[in-house]
Amino acid sequence: MTRMVTSLSALLLSIVLLVSGNAFLMTLLGIRLSIESVSPDVIGWVLVCYSVGFVLGTLYVHHIIGRVGHIRAFAVFAAIAAVTALMYPMVISTEFWAFLRVLSGFSIAGVLVVIESWFSSRASNSNRGALFAVYQIVFYLSAAGGQLIVNVGDPANFMPYSLAAILLALALIPLSLTRMEAPAIEQVQRISLFTLARESFTGVSGAVICGILIGGFYALGPVYATLMGLDVAKTSTFMASAIVAAMLLAWPLGRLCDRFDRRRVMFWVVFTAALAAVAVSFLGSGGYGLLTLLVGLFTGLSAMIYPISVAITNDRMESTRIVGASATLLLSYGVGSVIGPIVMAELINVLGPKGLFLGNAGFLLVLAVITSLRITYTDDVAVADQEQYVPAMPETSTVLAELDPRNMEFQESPEVEEINEEPLRHAG
Numbered sequence: 001m002t003r004m005v006t007s008l009s010a011l012l013l014s015i016v017l018l019v020s021g022n023a024f025l026m027t028l029l030g031i032r033l034s035i036e037s038v039s040p041d042v043i044g045w046v047l048v049c050y051s052v053g054f055v056l057g058t059l060y061v062h063h064i065i066g067r068v069g070h071i072r073a074f075a076v077f078a079a080i081a082a083v084t085a086l087m088y089p090m091v092i093s094t095e096f097w098a099f100l101r102v103l104s105g106f107s108i109a110g111v112l113v114v115i116e117s118w119f120s121s122r123a124s125n126s127n128r129g130a131l132f133a134v135y136q137i138v139f140y141l142s143a144a145g146g147q148l149i150v151n152v153g154d155p156a157n158f159m160p161y162s163l164a165a166i167l168l169a170l171a172l173i174p175l176s177l178t179r180m181e182a183p184a185i186e187q188v189q190r191i192s193l194f195t196l197a198r199e200s201f202t203g204v205s206g207a208v209i210c211g212i213l214i215g216g217f218y219a220l221g222p223v224y225a226t227l228m229g230l231d232v233a234k235t236s237t238f239m240a241s242a243i244v245a246a247m248l249l250a251w252p253l254g255r256l257c258d259r260f261d262r263r264r265v266m267f268w269v270v271f272t273a274a275l276a277a278v279a280v281s282f283l284g285s286g287g288y289g290l291l292t293l294l295v296g297l298f299t300g301l302s303a304m305i306y307p308i309s310v311a312i313t314n315d316r317m318e319s320t321r322i323v324g325a326s327a328t329l330l331l332s333y334g335v336g337s338v339i340g341p342i343v344m345a346e347l348i349n350v351l352g353p354k355g356l357f358l359g360n361a362g363f364l365l366v367l368a369v370i371t372s373l374r375i376t377y378t379d380d381v382a383v384a385d386q387e388q389y390v391p392a393m394p395e396t397s398t399v400l401a402e403l404d405p406r407n408m409e410f411q412e413s414p415e416v417e418e419i420n421e422e423p424l425r426h427a428g
Contacts, residue, residue, distance in 0.1 A: 030220065311386070
């Protein structure tokens with residue numbers, strides 16, 4: 001396993017640079033728009049364009065990669081991401097920034113597809129579960145670290161944007177120097193959204209609402225913090241703490257999902273997250289420490305809705321359909337991430353900063369009602385018959401779904417077999 005992770009060091013370094021630079025830029029833009037006194041509803045429309053671009057990217061970048069190859073496609077996508085980061089401070093225009101956010105989302109989706117394709121191509125049946133976990137840990141830590149970089153400079157000047165561009169450009173170097181052969185990318189066949197909803201309405205509803213919550217928070221969390229009077233340093237810590245909370249809660253809630261009926265776990269996770277959101281809305285600016293703790297609880301529990309939704313759905317799927325179902329759930333999450341910033345921004349515009357968390361609480365209560373009704377009127381899957389719980393992450397492409405240990409149709413690439421045989425040749 002250590003040998004495999006070492007062989008992936010170039011990929012992991014590229015992930016760290018890319019994710020930290022992108023997360024840094026997302027928070028930076030929210031703060032800058034608030035400084036420019038742009039109204040929250042307009043900020044929501046500008047920042048949601050990233051989600052629009054990302055969803056479009058997951059649908060179409062495969063064609064570009066297939067035409068020009070992995071290395072060239074990666075270079076193009078990373079270059080676009082870096083150039084757009086440099087262009088934000090040149091023209092302070094919401095229309096122009098919205099266009100740049102679409103380009104950024106599309107290019108980041110392309111970069112992730114390339115990286116995750118290489119990552120998946122190095123996995124074997126014996127190590128793919130561990131690699132799946134390594135990828136998620138690196139991703140979350142990089143995203144949290146990116147929030148802390150916001151402290152390095154004044155969001156109103158050029159320097160932070162240049163730093164974001166440098167990080168995104170540096171992500172080119174490790175992967176461009178790799179000697180790994182380009183893997184084949186197979187287009188995943190999604191299951192129809194309506195077909196999947198008939199089989200697991202709770203799972204689809206959870207994926208959409210999780211997208212609304214997390215998409216809304218990532219886009220408008222910095223705006224909320226600025227409106228609450230937090231300075232740049234506290235805002236960056238506020239956002240980083242929320243991301244770390246999502247990672248820390250993954251293991252204990254995963255244990256609960258393996259021991260109890262998952263829809264009931266979903267209900268209590270959703271209900272507790274709603275209580276935390278209501279508490280944040282009433283707390284206001286009183287007590288930064290308590291505010292950060294409650295927001296961390298809200299985001300940590302909200303982030304868990306997606307992997308629990310995937311687990312609930314997979315419990316009702318044949319193993320051969322798990323990847324197709326995951327692709328549809330990712331698309332459902334993407335749709336939610338487009339809805340979230342728009343709705344939450346309008347609520348902030350009408351109700352003030354507390355509108356963000358009151359809106360989140362409302363969506364959570366809707367999901368709690370849906371889950372409760374499905375528990376009441378549909379049959380449970382026995383705990384003994386539940387599939388293995390895997391903490392799936394929605395901020396990825398469909399390629400990573402192939403690594404899911406529950407995917408029984410996973411096939412090792414020839415390159416992995418060569419790596420596994422190499423120590424035996426040396427021993428002989």
